Amino acid sequence: MARMKETILSVAIDLFFEKGYFATSISGIAAGCGIQKASIYYHYANKEAILFAIMERTMQALVAHLEQRLTGVTDVEARLRAAVRSHVEFHLRHQKETFIASSELRGLSDAHYRAIVARRDTYEQFLQELIMAGIGAGCFAAGDVKILSYAILTLCTAGASWYNPAGRLSIDAIAGIYEDFILSGLKQGLSEGRPGTSAAGYMTHLA
Amino acid sequence: MARMKETILSVAIDLFFEKGYFATSISGIAAGCGIQKASIYYHYANKEAILFAIMERTMQALVAHLEQRLTGVTDVEARLRAAVRSHVEFHLRHQKETFIASSELRGLSDAHYRAIVARRDTYEQFLQELIMAGIGAGCFAAGDVKILSYAILTLCTAGASWYNPAGRLSIDAIAGIYEDFILSGLKQGLSEGRPGTSAAGYMTHLA
DNA sequence: GTCTATAGAGTGATAGAC
């Protein structure tokens, strides 16, 4: 039961990724499922509900993935490394869904838009807290936490736009490169273990 | 003369940025210009021609901007710094056009798609040569040149998706943060001036 | 749960007057 409902979601993910949400028609999705377009409306109220279902599920899974990867990790730098790796791996492993989630927000209704953006903001704030903790502990150079978090998140998200599953590098290899690149960017020449000198200054950057 | 042709482009940039290419109608553009939709076709053959005009112009200006910023700069690291700054500044200063150029490629006809992607590839290869030169000179740590170039480019491109001109930070400040972040990522703890040890290995990464 | 049929609105594009 509910099998067709899942099939519709799966076909829609393929089409939204390939052609975009607005360029994809209900009849195109129906054809991919082997049913008539009217039958779609038995499972979903309208086209936007399909998009929302994809986004909701993806954002929920993204947060769950991060939580799972961080349980038991206590060291500040290790936590940020784990968060970056979790983010990259999830985005490459669920390339289509995450690409849709980050590029088709304009297709959502006002209420659904707010729901998804709220989830995204929570996720962002979590990363910002990790960065602040790292600066406070002296692992990372002081810097603008908001901009740094955007840089890290969009860097990984963008990976989902160019990643080729049949390509030269594995997800693991790409995640490793990103992890090292980002950690170096956060340290900015700081040698490790030295306590932070400007722990007071960075707080204002979130105001 | 040709004033309306420019107005159409300008209105289309606003609408494509705000609603997306497929969600924007010819009549919407016409309304923004204060004319009837049929009049649009006197200036452009069809909707796609408007999108292509925006992209062509933007890519041409992007390359010209980079060339201008690099003339006279000879030091390898200074050249990469200048290239990163040029890229960030152009993307934030022309936020709408660069966002369209990077997100609406699917709206182009096959021939136009190839033309724009060719320009983008040339631009990418130029950055990859800068990175390779830096690794060869020992300024940067050896690494996967393609992935590093994608990381740098998409990082800056993504800036155009969240940048708020009325926001807290100036373009100059953001460019500075990105510049430092990226250069640290490229150096990866290498101290400066030391000649590269693995200059032979990185070449294979472009094969 | 899927079908046929269709309503109702909007779209890109063209013809031809001015």
Place this chain on the structure above:
DNA sequence: GTCTATCACTCTATAGAC
């Protein structure tokens, strides 16, 4: 160079049979 009028088509969504 802009207009009015319209064509031909596609789209989302609904009604009601099976």
